[in-house]
Amino acid sequence: MNNEFNLTVIGGGPGGYAAAIRASQLGLKVALVEEAELGGTCLNRGCIPTKSLLHSSELYSMTRHFSEFGIEIKDLAFNYTKAASKKDAVVKQLRRGVEALVKNSGCCIFAGRGLIKSTHTVEVTGKDHRIITTDNIIIATGSMPSIPPIPGIESARVLVSDDVLNLKECPEKVVIIGGGVIGMEFATIFNALGKAVTVVEMTGTILSGVDVEISEICRKIIERKGVAIFTESKVMSLKSDSGTICIFENNGTEMGIEADMVIVAAGRKPKTEGIGLENIGILTEQGFINVNERMETSIKGIYAIGDITGKPMLAHVATAQGLVVASNAAGKDKIMNYSVIPACIYTNPEIATVGLTEAEALKKGLSIKIGRFPISANGKSIIMGEKEGLAKLIADADTGEILGAHIIGPRATDMIAEICIAMKLESTIEEVADTIHPHPSISEIIMEAAHDIEGLCIHKPGK
Known part of the structure; x- marks a missing residue:
């Protein structure tokens, strides 16, 4: 085999394999190097599982809650091994699907670690x-748990x-260090299975970075379901005996929680060691590789x-970054735009956000209007038995530009795309409000929240 290529991608995760396929589509001869499984962390050890x-x-x-819908089930049990x-x-x-897509695109796949x-x-x-x-060369080696x-x-x-994610049996008592997305x-998983769950978070709120109003709603719902959440708490030590005791400090008081298992969900760090960065002198900052808007490093x-x-x-x-790079490697000129990036959290209820939070907008000195609509007033949600949540839209008070959207409720992660498209097309909040939404549907909460920005919401209670 000829070992000369136009583009070599190191890492076959969602960015790496997308870049490889797109570059092949654009006529480049591409090598994709992956030391584990195609699909990366997301497909194999993260998002999908x-x-x-x-x-x-x-x-x-x-x-x-099936009995509320007329369904009677007896002797129901959860089999974690089967799940x-x-x-x-x-x-x-899905991994087989990715492998087929890469191979069919004409890319050459090499099993092993890529060393520059x-x-x-x-x-x-x-x-x-x-x-x-x-x-x-594209470096797409991903990250690992910190x-x-x-x-x-x-x-x-x-x-x-x-x-x-490799467990075959479910623990009865779980302590989770970190109240971010992963934690x-x-x-949510272990609480839904009836297990005792405690979350210990160092900052003052869970889901740091999420609009505070939304994260507070999430906390109340999850605590009501039985999850114990301790914020502003620092883990001091872990002690092992018959089980594990997590010792942490909360408001000046030392506390201890016994668990069958402790999950560390304290963020992730970049995987840049052992790939040869020192051989070419690429600039990094706190372990991350510096890139410009074209995703170029300090080395041409x-x-x-x-x-x-x-x-x-x-x-x-x-x-998205991978598609930008593939185009640039093929001689085009594309830049990465981070202005409209949705983020989804798969708690129950789900959370989805895009754009500025209320606090971020105010910090920027923007004059804003906010529209809200509760899930409890939506017909489709009530039919489904989903009665908790909120749609919150933030718009520029003068121009009607959509600055941010924050949803907590059923199917939030699917609905956020509507606002992403509206923001990308520079639609105003009035245009969203005037768009006819199907009834009954959960998506109506977006239309209702848009109307609420001008105080013209039809179905919002409490007026």
Whole structure:
């Protein structure tokens, strides 16, 4: 095989494989180097398997309310082993799909680690060992769980997200260190299965970065379901005996929670070690690779995408970055636009956001108007038995420009795309309000919230 390529992609995650396929579509000869499985963390150890377990646990949780809908079920039980098998089957199916897409595009796939030897040379170490000569390189090696230096963490039964997804049995008592997206999604899974869950978060709120009004609603709902949440709490140590005791400080008081398992969900760090960055002198900052709006590093012809860039660590961001790089490597000129990036959190209820939060808009000194509409006033939600949540839209008070949208409720992660398109097309909040939405549908909450910005909402209670 000829080992000369126009583009070599190191890492086959959502950004890497998308870049490889698009570059092939644009006529480049492409090599894709992956040391584990195509699909990266998202498909194999993150987004997809987590959502599969979330769906299984939510279905089980829903059965507790089936009698309200006239459905009587006796002797119902949850089989975690089967749910894990379902999760594995979903991952396997999607991974095979990605492999087929990459191969059918004409890319050459090499199994092994990509080691950058020079600006135009990559060594594949491992199964498909070879030296590749290449015009351009994309670094797409992703990230890994970050483990804080907590005394006793080495000897305690502590798992990171990768490990949790490999469990075949469900623990009865779980302590989760970190109340961010990963932590709260795992809290949702185990709580839905009836397990004792405690979340310990260092900052003053769960889901830091989410609009405060939305995160507070989420906290109240999840606490009402039985999850114990301690914010402004620092984990001091972990002690192992028959189980694991998590010692933490809350408001000056030392507390201890016993658990069968402790999950560390304290963020992620870039995977940049061992890929040869030192051989070419790429500039990094706190481990992340510096890139410009074209995703170029400090070295001409070498690009970086995904989690290693320090940009929003989201699969869809990595994919968008990959498409930008593929075009640039093919001689076009594209830049990455971060102005409209949705973020989704698969708690129950779901959360979806895009644009500025209320606090961010006010900090920028913007004059804003806010529209709100409660899930409890939406007909389709009531039919479904989903009565908690909110749609919140933020617009410029003078121009009607949509500045942000924040939704907590059923199918929030699907509905946010409507606002993303509106923002991308520079639609005004009035245009969203005037768009006829189907009835009955949950999507009506967006239209209603848009009307509420001008105080003209028809179905909002409490006026």
